[in-house]
Amino acid sequence: MSFTKELRQKANSIWTANHEHAFVQEIGSGTLDIEAFKYYMKQDYLYLIEYARVFALGVVKANDLNTMATFAAYLQSTLHEEMSLHRSYAQRLGITNEELEHTIAAPTTIAYSSYMISEAQKGSLAHLIAAILPCAWSYSEIGKRLATVPGALEHPQYGEWVRMYQDDEFEAIADWLCAKLDELAITLGEAERKQLEDIFLTSSRFEYLFWDMSYQQSHWE
């Protein structure tokens, strides 16, 4: 079994909890409280700014031109495609650009994005990928699953979100990150593989906390 398939298996109970989380389920059924979705969009925008920085660090840590160019392309697509989904939702939902960029980051948003940046900065390219792989991969899985829910793709409010994440282009990011991590893992010893596993599990748990924070619309006070 490939290294990333092993990681996926080890994280299975967390990923199942993500799939089953009320926030995700209600995007699929179209019944999610719009206030929770607005809260999520604003927090996720802040998260994506930091996520984009990790792709930029990938450009720095890459040791060949192809890898550099791919990280640069995903940096570009995060800033211009994924984040434009948020900008278009914000406009539709009456959230100004100002509000989008100056929302106060909630504790989990800060914890998750700081964790990713920190692992990416102090570790190797493999550590960096382990930190962001659950983001790209779990959203692609969620998108593909929600796309099979009758009516989810066409839902007037949440359909655009499902269409974005079920797209094959989005899945290609997760596939590429998996292939890269599998390639890097071949030469690594047990201790380093264990570190990568811990990082992958931690980011997977943060994905759960992010859904939960959004469902509860958590604030500092």
Ligand SMILES: Cc1ncc(CO)c(N)n1
């Ligand atoms: C919290 C979170 N994880 C992953 C993604 C997918 O890029 C996202 N938009 N937000």
